[in-house]
Amino acid sequence: MNIIEINNLTFRYKTKFIYDNFSLNIKRGTWVTIAGPNGAGKTTLVKLLAGLVKSYCDIKIFGKPLNKKNIYDVRKEVGFVFDNPDNFFACETVEDELAFSLENMAVFPSTIKKKIKEISSLLNLDDILKENPYDLSGGQKQKVLLGCALMLEPRILVLDEALMMIDINQRDELLRILKEYNKKKRVTIVSFTHDLKEAIYSDRLVVLNDGKIIIDGPFPNVFDEERVMRKIGLEVPFEVELSQKLRLYKLVDKINLNLEGLVDELWK
Protein backbone atom coordinates (compact mmCIF):
# COMPACT_ATOMS: atom_id res chain seq x y z
CA MET A 1 0.00 0.00 0.00
CA ASN A 2 1.34 3.43 -0.96
CA ILE A 3 1.52 5.72 2.06
CA ILE A 4 2.85 8.69 0.08
CA GLU A 5 1.63 9.34 -3.45
CA ILE A 6 2.97 12.18 -5.54
CA ASN A 7 1.38 12.33 -8.96
CA ASN A 8 2.43 14.72 -11.71
CA LEU A 9 3.83 17.32 -9.35
CA THR A 10 4.65 20.65 -10.93
CA PHE A 11 6.22 23.30 -8.75
CA ARG A 12 8.20 26.43 -9.46
CA TYR A 13 9.85 29.27 -7.59
CA LYS A 14 8.98 32.43 -9.55
CA THR A 15 9.90 31.39 -13.11
CA LYS A 16 12.21 28.48 -12.34
CA PHE A 17 10.61 25.06 -12.47
CA ILE A 18 11.83 22.87 -9.61
CA TYR A 19 9.54 19.97 -10.43
CA ASP A 20 7.78 19.34 -13.72
CA ASN A 21 5.49 16.35 -13.91
CA PHE A 22 7.20 14.57 -11.04
CA SER A 23 5.75 11.36 -9.61
CA LEU A 24 6.86 9.22 -6.67
CA ASN A 25 5.13 6.58 -4.58
CA ILE A 26 6.38 5.26 -1.25
CA LYS A 27 5.15 2.07 0.35
CA ARG A 28 4.24 1.70 4.00
CA GLY A 29 6.95 0.52 6.40
CA THR A 30 9.83 1.04 3.97
CA TRP A 31 12.94 3.16 4.42
CA VAL A 32 13.45 5.23 1.31
CA THR A 33 16.53 7.40 0.86
CA ILE A 34 16.16 10.28 -1.57
CA ALA A 35 19.63 11.45 -2.53
CA GLY A 36 20.82 14.18 -4.79
CA PRO A 37 23.34 16.97 -5.13
CA ASN A 38 22.67 20.52 -3.93
CA GLY A 39 19.86 22.12 -5.91
CA ALA A 40 18.32 18.78 -6.87
CA GLY A 41 15.04 19.76 -5.20
CA LYS A 42 15.29 17.75 -1.98
CA THR A 43 14.42 20.54 0.46
CA THR A 44 11.57 21.73 -1.77
CA LEU A 45 10.12 18.23 -1.70
CA VAL A 46 10.38 18.16 2.12
CA LYS A 47 8.59 21.53 2.32
CA LEU A 48 5.91 20.26 -0.04
CA LEU A 49 5.41 17.15 2.08
CA ALA A 50 5.21 19.31 5.22
CA GLY A 51 2.67 21.59 3.54
CA LEU A 52 4.93 24.59 4.17
CA VAL A 53 4.69 25.69 0.55
CA LYS A 54 1.55 25.60 -1.53
CA SER A 55 1.49 23.21 -4.42
CA TYR A 56 -1.06 22.86 -7.14
CA CYS A 57 -0.54 19.18 -7.52
CA ASP A 58 -1.64 15.90 -6.26
CA ILE A 59 0.22 14.89 -3.10
CA LYS A 60 -1.59 12.30 -1.04
CA ILE A 61 -0.46 11.05 2.34
CA PHE A 62 -2.43 8.10 3.76
CA GLY A 63 -4.71 8.58 0.77
CA LYS A 64 -5.66 12.08 1.92
CA PRO A 65 -4.81 14.99 -0.37
CA LEU A 66 -2.48 17.49 1.26
CA ASN A 67 -4.68 20.57 1.47
CA LYS A 68 -5.70 23.15 4.05
CA LYS A 69 -8.50 20.94 5.33
CA ASN A 70 -6.35 17.87 5.97
CA ILE A 71 -3.01 19.43 6.79
CA TYR A 72 -3.15 19.06 10.59
CA ASP A 73 -4.50 15.51 10.39
CA VAL A 74 -1.62 14.59 8.10
CA ARG A 75 1.02 16.41 10.17
CA LYS A 76 -0.06 14.49 13.27
CA GLU A 77 1.13 11.33 11.55
CA VAL A 78 4.34 12.70 10.04
CA GLY A 79 7.45 13.58 12.04
CA PHE A 80 9.94 15.99 10.48
CA VAL A 81 13.62 16.23 11.41
CA PHE A 82 15.44 19.14 9.78
CA ASP A 83 19.10 19.88 9.19
CA ASN A 84 19.28 22.95 11.44
CA PRO A 85 17.78 22.21 14.86
CA ASP A 86 18.30 25.77 16.12
CA ASN A 87 15.49 26.92 13.82
CA PHE A 88 13.14 24.40 15.34
CA PHE A 89 13.69 24.85 19.06
CA ALA A 90 11.15 26.89 20.98
CA CYS A 91 11.80 26.03 24.63
CA GLU A 92 14.57 26.40 27.16
CA THR A 93 14.99 22.82 28.29
CA VAL A 94 15.15 19.57 26.36
CA GLU A 95 12.26 18.23 28.44
CA ASP A 96 10.04 21.20 27.50
CA GLU A 97 11.13 20.82 23.90
CA LEU A 98 10.01 17.19 23.82
CA ALA A 99 6.71 18.09 25.47
CA PHE A 100 5.93 21.16 23.31
CA SER A 101 4.07 19.54 20.39
CA LEU A 102 2.00 17.32 22.66
CA GLU A 103 1.15 20.30 24.91
CA ASN A 104 -0.13 22.11 21.83
CA MET A 105 -2.26 19.09 21.03
CA ALA A 106 -3.69 19.25 24.59
CA VAL A 107 -2.37 15.81 25.54
CA PHE A 108 -2.61 15.06 29.29
CA PRO A 109 0.59 15.86 31.25
CA SER A 110 0.74 12.30 32.64
CA THR A 111 0.79 10.89 29.08
CA ILE A 112 3.45 13.43 28.05
CA LYS A 113 5.59 12.42 31.04
CA LYS A 114 5.32 8.76 30.05
CA LYS A 115 6.26 9.52 26.44
CA ILE A 116 9.23 11.66 27.47
CA LYS A 117 10.53 8.79 29.60
CA GLU A 118 10.15 6.35 26.71
CA ILE A 119 11.77 8.55 24.07
CA SER A 120 14.59 9.80 26.30
CA SER A 121 15.59 6.25 27.15
CA LEU A 122 15.39 5.21 23.47
CA LEU A 123 17.67 8.06 22.40
CA ASN A 124 19.78 8.27 25.57
CA LEU A 125 18.60 11.77 26.41
CA ASP A 126 18.08 11.17 30.15
CA ASP A 127 21.17 13.10 31.21
CA ILE A 128 20.37 16.21 29.19
CA LEU A 129 16.66 16.62 29.87
CA LYS A 130 17.24 19.73 32.00
CA GLU A 131 19.81 21.28 29.63
CA ASN A 132 19.14 24.16 27.29
CA PRO A 133 18.87 22.65 23.77
CA TYR A 134 20.84 25.57 22.29
CA ASP A 135 23.83 24.70 24.49
CA LEU A 136 24.10 21.09 23.26
CA SER A 137 26.49 19.68 20.69
CA GLY A 138 25.32 19.26 17.08
CA GLY A 139 24.74 15.54 17.53
CA GLN A 140 22.77 15.98 20.73
CA LYS A 141 20.65 18.70 19.13
CA GLN A 142 19.76 16.34 16.27
CA LYS A 143 18.87 13.64 18.77
CA VAL A 144 16.55 16.06 20.58
CA LEU A 145 14.95 17.01 17.29
CA LEU A 146 14.49 13.35 16.43
CA GLY A 147 13.02 12.85 19.90
CA CYS A 148 10.53 15.69 19.28
CA ALA A 149 9.44 13.97 16.07
CA LEU A 150 9.15 10.54 17.72
CA MET A 151 7.07 11.97 20.60
CA LEU A 152 4.15 12.17 18.14
CA GLU A 153 4.45 8.44 17.35
CA PRO A 154 4.53 9.25 13.65
CA ARG A 155 3.68 6.75 10.96
CA ILE A 156 6.06 8.54 8.62
CA LEU A 157 9.41 10.06 9.57
CA VAL A 158 10.93 12.58 7.17
CA LEU A 159 14.63 13.31 7.67
CA ASP A 160 15.94 16.35 5.81
CA GLU A 161 19.75 16.13 5.85
CA ALA A 162 19.14 15.37 9.51
CA LEU A 163 22.39 13.55 10.19
CA MET A 164 24.76 16.02 8.56
CA MET A 165 25.94 17.67 11.78
CA ILE A 166 26.68 14.41 13.52
CA ASP A 167 30.02 12.62 13.77
CA ILE A 168 30.36 9.13 12.26
CA ASN A 169 29.92 7.20 15.52
CA GLN A 170 26.80 9.08 16.59
CA ARG A 171 25.41 8.89 13.05
CA ASP A 172 25.81 5.11 12.98
CA GLU A 173 24.18 4.85 16.41
CA LEU A 174 21.22 6.98 15.30
CA LEU A 175 20.85 5.04 12.05
CA ARG A 176 20.74 1.79 14.04
CA ILE A 177 18.11 3.22 16.41
CA LEU A 178 16.06 4.38 13.43
CA LYS A 179 16.28 0.99 11.72
CA GLU A 180 15.03 -0.71 14.89
CA TYR A 181 12.21 1.80 15.14
CA ASN A 182 11.41 1.26 11.47
CA LYS A 183 11.21 -2.51 11.95
CA LYS A 184 9.47 -2.53 15.32
CA LYS A 185 6.81 0.11 14.69
CA ARG A 186 6.53 -0.28 10.90
CA VAL A 187 7.30 3.43 10.53
CA THR A 188 7.96 4.63 7.00
CA ILE A 189 11.22 6.58 6.84
CA VAL A 190 11.92 9.04 4.04
CA SER A 191 15.47 10.30 4.34
CA PHE A 192 16.76 13.17 2.20
CA THR A 193 20.53 13.39 1.95
CA HIS A 194 23.50 13.93 -0.29
CA ASP A 195 25.64 11.48 1.67
CA LEU A 196 25.01 7.98 0.34
CA LYS A 197 26.52 6.42 3.45
CA GLU A 198 23.34 7.38 5.27
CA ALA A 199 21.48 4.99 3.00
CA ILE A 200 23.07 1.98 4.70
CA TYR A 201 19.77 0.65 6.13
CA SER A 202 17.50 1.80 3.30
CA ASP A 203 15.24 -0.49 1.36
CA ARG A 204 15.16 1.78 -1.66
CA LEU A 205 17.33 4.55 -3.07
CA VAL A 206 15.96 7.34 -5.24
CA VAL A 207 18.46 9.70 -6.85
CA LEU A 208 17.22 13.14 -7.85
CA ASN A 209 18.83 15.63 -10.17
CA ASP A 210 17.26 18.88 -11.38
CA GLY A 211 13.88 17.81 -10.06
CA LYS A 212 13.88 14.49 -11.91
CA ILE A 213 14.34 10.93 -10.74
CA ILE A 214 17.39 9.57 -12.52
CA ILE A 215 17.88 6.39 -10.49
CA ASP A 216 15.30 4.46 -8.51
CA GLY A 217 15.87 0.97 -7.24
CA PRO A 218 16.12 -1.43 -4.36
CA PHE A 219 19.09 -1.09 -2.09
CA PRO A 220 21.98 -1.93 -2.54
CA ASN A 221 21.58 -3.20 -6.14
CA VAL A 222 20.92 0.36 -7.20
CA PHE A 223 24.66 1.00 -6.86
CA ASP A 224 25.12 -0.80 -10.19
CA GLU A 225 24.57 2.66 -11.59
CA GLU A 226 27.36 4.24 -9.61
CA ARG A 227 28.74 5.99 -12.70
CA VAL A 228 25.58 8.05 -13.02
CA MET A 229 25.80 8.92 -9.35
CA ARG A 230 29.38 10.09 -9.72
CA LYS A 231 28.47 12.10 -12.79
CA ILE A 232 26.02 14.26 -10.84
CA GLY A 233 28.51 14.77 -8.02
CA LEU A 234 27.40 12.18 -5.48
CA GLU A 235 30.23 10.49 -3.66
CA VAL A 236 29.90 6.73 -3.83
CA PRO A 237 30.94 5.16 -0.49
CA PHE A 238 34.29 3.42 -0.38
CA GLU A 239 32.61 0.18 0.71
CA VAL A 240 30.49 0.19 -2.46
CA GLU A 241 33.50 0.78 -4.70
CA LEU A 242 35.37 -2.02 -2.95
CA SER A 243 32.39 -4.36 -3.22
CA GLN A 244 32.07 -3.58 -6.94
CA LYS A 245 35.71 -4.39 -7.57
CA LEU A 246 35.57 -7.55 -5.50
CA ARG A 247 32.47 -8.56 -7.44
CA LEU A 248 34.39 -8.19 -10.68
CA TYR A 249 36.82 -10.80 -9.39
CA LYS A 250 33.88 -12.87 -8.13
CA LEU A 251 35.14 -12.67 -4.56
CA VAL A 252 31.79 -11.40 -3.21
CA ASP A 253 28.25 -11.81 -4.51
CA LYS A 254 26.64 -8.56 -3.53
CA ILE A 255 27.38 -4.94 -2.72
CA ASN A 256 27.89 -4.45 0.97
CA LEU A 257 27.80 -1.01 2.57
CA ASN A 258 29.03 -2.31 5.85
CA LEU A 259 32.78 -3.04 6.02
CA GLU A 260 32.29 -5.68 8.69
CA GLY A 261 29.71 -7.42 6.52
CA LEU A 262 32.09 -7.27 3.59
CA VAL A 263 34.90 -8.86 5.62
CA ASP A 264 32.51 -11.56 6.83
CA GLU A 265 31.54 -12.33 3.23
CA LEU A 266 35.18 -12.51 2.13
CA TRP A 267 35.94 -14.78 5.06
CA LYS A 268 33.33 -17.33 3.98
Add this chain to the structure above:
Amino acid sequence: MNDYSFFKYIPSNSKIHMLNSKMKILWFLLSIIISLVVKDYYSLLLFFIFLLFVISKTNISINVYISNLLIIYPVYLFCLFLTLFISLNFLLSVLVTIKLILIIILFLILTFTTSLSEIAWGFECVFSPLKKLGIPVSNISLSIALVIKFISTLFEKFKEVRKSMAYRGIPYNKNSLTAIKKMVFPVIRLSYKLSNRTISAMKLRFYGYGKKRTNYHENKTTYFDKVLVITDCVLIYLVIWLGWL
Protein backbone atom coordinates in the same frame (compact mmCIF):
# COMPACT_ATOMS: atom_id res chain seq x y z
CA MET B 1 29.64 41.33 28.50
CA ASN B 2 29.12 37.79 29.73
CA ASP B 3 27.66 34.88 27.80
CA TYR B 4 24.11 35.46 29.00
CA SER B 5 21.94 37.03 26.38
CA PHE B 6 19.30 39.63 26.80
CA PHE B 7 15.99 38.08 27.97
CA LYS B 8 17.40 34.54 27.83
CA TYR B 9 16.40 31.87 30.34
CA ILE B 10 19.16 30.87 32.76
CA PRO B 11 18.41 27.44 34.30
CA SER B 12 18.76 27.17 38.09
CA ASN B 13 16.92 25.78 41.10
CA SER B 14 16.50 29.12 42.87
CA LYS B 15 13.36 30.07 44.80
CA ILE B 16 12.32 32.43 42.01
CA HIS B 17 12.85 29.75 39.36
CA MET B 18 10.68 27.38 41.37
CA LEU B 19 7.78 29.81 41.74
CA ASN B 20 4.45 28.68 40.39
CA SER B 21 4.17 30.17 36.90
CA LYS B 22 0.69 31.59 37.56
CA MET B 23 1.84 33.30 40.77
CA LYS B 24 5.02 34.53 39.09
CA ILE B 25 3.11 36.21 36.26
CA LEU B 26 0.70 37.69 38.80
CA TRP B 27 3.66 39.04 40.79
CA PHE B 28 5.22 40.35 37.58
CA LEU B 29 2.04 42.18 36.51
CA LEU B 30 1.52 43.66 39.98
CA SER B 31 5.16 44.81 40.00
CA ILE B 32 4.67 46.46 36.60
CA ILE B 33 1.66 48.28 38.06
CA ILE B 34 3.80 49.44 41.03
CA SER B 35 6.52 50.77 38.73
CA LEU B 36 3.89 52.61 36.69
CA VAL B 37 1.98 54.21 39.59
CA VAL B 38 5.04 55.14 41.67
CA LYS B 39 5.33 58.93 41.93
CA ASP B 40 8.02 59.74 44.49
CA TYR B 41 11.60 58.74 45.23
CA TYR B 42 10.83 57.12 48.65
CA SER B 43 8.44 54.67 47.01
CA LEU B 44 10.97 54.06 44.26
CA LEU B 45 13.62 53.25 46.84
CA LEU B 46 11.26 50.92 48.68
CA PHE B 47 10.37 49.09 45.47
CA PHE B 48 14.00 48.95 44.39
CA ILE B 49 15.01 47.33 47.72
CA PHE B 50 12.25 44.78 47.20
CA LEU B 51 13.54 44.05 43.68
CA LEU B 52 17.08 43.65 45.03
CA PHE B 53 15.74 41.08 47.47
CA VAL B 54 14.04 39.20 44.62
CA ILE B 55 17.23 39.39 42.52
CA SER B 56 19.23 37.96 45.43
CA LYS B 57 16.84 34.99 45.47
CA THR B 58 17.35 34.24 41.76
CA ASN B 59 20.87 32.79 42.27
CA ILE B 60 22.01 34.87 39.29
CA SER B 61 24.91 37.26 39.75
CA ILE B 62 24.01 40.94 40.00
CA ASN B 63 26.66 41.56 37.32
CA VAL B 64 24.51 39.67 34.81
CA TYR B 65 21.63 42.06 35.48
CA ILE B 66 23.89 45.12 35.31
CA SER B 67 25.56 44.07 32.05
CA ASN B 68 22.18 43.28 30.49
CA LEU B 69 20.76 46.60 31.65
CA LEU B 70 23.70 48.43 30.12
CA ILE B 71 23.15 46.85 26.69
CA ILE B 72 20.27 49.22 26.00
CA TYR B 73 21.63 52.36 27.71
CA PRO B 74 20.84 54.51 24.62
CA VAL B 75 17.16 53.74 25.24
CA TYR B 76 17.40 55.21 28.77
CA LEU B 77 19.19 58.30 27.43
CA PHE B 78 16.54 58.69 24.75
CA CYS B 79 13.78 58.38 27.37
CA LEU B 80 15.53 60.92 29.63
CA PHE B 81 15.93 63.51 26.89
CA LEU B 82 12.48 62.95 25.44
CA THR B 83 10.71 63.44 28.79
CA LEU B 84 12.97 66.41 29.53
CA PHE B 85 12.08 67.91 26.15
CA ILE B 86 8.34 67.36 26.74
CA SER B 87 8.06 68.26 30.44
CA LEU B 88 11.03 70.63 30.90
CA ASN B 89 11.31 69.09 34.38
CA PHE B 90 14.63 67.35 35.05
CA LEU B 91 13.49 65.54 38.21
CA LEU B 92 10.42 64.18 36.47
CA SER B 93 12.44 62.92 33.49
CA VAL B 94 14.86 61.16 35.87
CA LEU B 95 11.89 59.56 37.65
CA VAL B 96 10.41 58.32 34.36
CA THR B 97 13.78 56.92 33.27
CA ILE B 98 14.24 55.11 36.60
CA LYS B 99 10.74 53.66 36.19
CA LEU B 100 11.73 52.38 32.74
CA ILE B 101 14.88 50.78 34.20
CA LEU B 102 12.78 49.10 36.91
CA ILE B 103 10.44 47.68 34.26
CA ILE B 104 13.43 46.32 32.32
CA ILE B 105 14.75 44.76 35.57
CA LEU B 106 11.35 43.10 36.05
CA PHE B 107 11.46 41.72 32.52
CA LEU B 108 15.01 40.45 33.14
CA ILE B 109 13.96 38.70 36.36
CA LEU B 110 11.00 37.11 34.57
CA THR B 111 12.89 35.95 31.49
CA PHE B 112 16.03 34.81 33.34
CA THR B 113 14.01 32.64 35.70
CA THR B 114 11.07 31.45 33.62
CA SER B 115 11.07 29.15 30.63
CA LEU B 116 9.05 29.97 27.55
CA SER B 117 6.34 27.40 28.23
CA GLU B 118 5.99 28.58 31.85
CA ILE B 119 5.59 32.20 30.72
CA ALA B 120 2.94 31.13 28.21
CA TRP B 121 1.15 28.99 30.80
CA GLY B 122 1.34 31.70 33.48
CA PHE B 123 -0.17 34.35 31.20
CA GLU B 124 -2.82 31.89 30.10
CA CYS B 125 -3.84 31.16 33.70
CA VAL B 126 -3.88 34.81 34.75
CA PHE B 127 -5.94 35.88 31.75
CA SER B 128 -8.14 32.76 31.65
CA PRO B 129 -11.31 34.73 32.61
CA LEU B 130 -11.02 36.45 29.20
CA LYS B 131 -11.67 33.08 27.55
CA LYS B 132 -15.34 33.53 28.42
CA LEU B 133 -15.38 36.56 26.12
CA GLY B 134 -14.13 34.37 23.27
CA ILE B 135 -10.59 35.80 23.33
CA PRO B 136 -8.00 33.16 22.25
CA VAL B 137 -5.97 33.51 25.47
CA SER B 138 -3.80 30.40 24.81
CA ASN B 139 -2.57 31.68 21.47
CA ILE B 140 -2.04 35.24 22.73
CA SER B 141 -0.06 33.95 25.75
CA LEU B 142 2.19 31.78 23.62
CA SER B 143 2.66 34.66 21.18
CA ILE B 144 3.82 36.92 24.05
CA ALA B 145 6.25 34.24 25.19
CA LEU B 146 7.55 33.73 21.63
CA VAL B 147 8.06 37.46 21.15
CA ILE B 148 10.13 37.58 24.35
CA LYS B 149 12.20 34.63 23.11
CA PHE B 150 12.58 36.28 19.71
CA ILE B 151 14.12 39.39 21.35
CA SER B 152 16.92 37.29 22.89
CA THR B 153 17.50 35.46 19.60
CA LEU B 154 17.61 38.77 17.76
CA PHE B 155 20.25 40.07 20.17
CA GLU B 156 22.32 36.96 19.54
CA LYS B 157 22.05 37.46 15.78
CA PHE B 158 23.05 41.09 16.24
CA LYS B 159 26.18 39.94 18.09
CA GLU B 160 26.90 37.40 15.32
CA VAL B 161 26.60 40.04 12.60
CA ARG B 162 28.78 42.44 14.62
CA LYS B 163 31.48 39.78 14.97
CA SER B 164 31.35 38.80 11.31
CA MET B 165 31.63 42.48 10.36
CA ALA B 166 34.65 42.80 12.64
CA TYR B 167 36.30 39.76 11.02
CA ARG B 168 35.78 41.43 7.66
CA GLY B 169 37.60 44.52 8.80
CA ILE B 170 34.82 46.90 9.79
CA PRO B 171 36.06 48.64 12.95
CA TYR B 172 32.73 48.72 14.79
CA ASN B 173 34.38 49.89 18.01
CA LYS B 174 36.02 52.94 16.50
CA ASN B 175 33.25 54.26 14.32
CA SER B 176 30.09 52.78 15.67
CA LEU B 177 27.72 54.78 13.46
CA THR B 178 29.28 53.41 10.24
CA ALA B 179 29.21 49.91 11.67
CA ILE B 180 25.60 50.19 12.78
CA LYS B 181 24.65 51.44 9.31
CA LYS B 182 26.32 48.38 7.80
CA MET B 183 24.69 46.05 10.32
CA VAL B 184 21.12 47.21 9.90
CA PHE B 185 20.32 45.38 6.66
CA PRO B 186 21.95 42.04 7.57
CA VAL B 187 20.15 42.05 10.94
CA ILE B 188 16.80 42.89 9.31
CA ARG B 189 17.33 40.16 6.70
CA LEU B 190 18.36 37.65 9.36
CA SER B 191 15.43 38.48 11.60
CA TYR B 192 13.03 38.14 8.65
CA LYS B 193 14.49 34.72 7.82
CA LEU B 194 14.40 33.73 11.47
CA SER B 195 10.78 34.74 11.89
CA ASN B 196 9.83 32.75 8.77
CA ARG B 197 11.62 29.69 10.10
CA THR B 198 10.04 30.11 13.52
CA ILE B 199 6.58 30.31 11.91
CA SER B 200 7.27 27.11 9.94
CA ALA B 201 8.56 25.32 13.04
CA MET B 202 5.55 26.43 15.06
CA LYS B 203 3.17 25.22 12.34
CA LEU B 204 4.84 21.82 12.33
CA ARG B 205 4.64 21.68 16.11
CA PHE B 206 0.89 22.31 16.20
CA TYR B 207 1.11 25.79 17.66
CA GLY B 208 -2.38 27.27 17.51
CA TYR B 209 -3.74 23.87 16.51
CA GLY B 210 -6.60 23.72 18.96
CA LYS B 211 -8.36 26.01 21.36
CA LYS B 212 -6.84 24.24 24.36
CA ARG B 213 -3.27 23.59 25.44
CA THR B 214 -1.95 21.60 28.34
CA ASN B 215 1.09 22.31 30.48
CA TYR B 216 3.47 19.45 31.07
CA HIS B 217 4.91 20.64 34.36
CA GLU B 218 3.76 23.19 36.83
CA ASN B 219 5.46 24.11 40.12
CA LYS B 220 3.18 23.99 43.14
CA THR B 221 2.16 27.21 44.86
CA THR B 222 4.23 27.59 48.01
CA TYR B 223 4.33 29.93 51.00
CA PHE B 224 7.05 31.97 49.24
CA ASP B 225 4.79 32.54 46.19
CA LYS B 226 2.06 33.93 48.41
CA VAL B 227 4.51 36.13 50.34
CA LEU B 228 5.80 37.70 47.12
CA VAL B 229 2.33 38.47 45.75
CA ILE B 230 1.07 39.80 49.13
CA THR B 231 4.20 41.99 49.42
CA ASP B 232 3.42 43.39 45.99
CA CYS B 233 -0.15 44.20 47.05
CA VAL B 234 1.13 45.90 50.22
CA LEU B 235 3.66 47.83 48.12
CA ILE B 236 0.92 49.02 45.75
CA TYR B 237 -1.03 50.28 48.77
CA LEU B 238 2.08 51.97 50.24
CA VAL B 239 3.09 53.51 46.92
CA ILE B 240 -0.37 55.01 46.40
CA TRP B 241 -0.50 56.16 50.05
CA LEU B 242 2.99 57.71 49.89
CA GLY B 243 2.06 59.38 46.61
CA TRP B 244 -0.92 61.05 48.28
CA LEU B 245 1.09 62.31 51.26
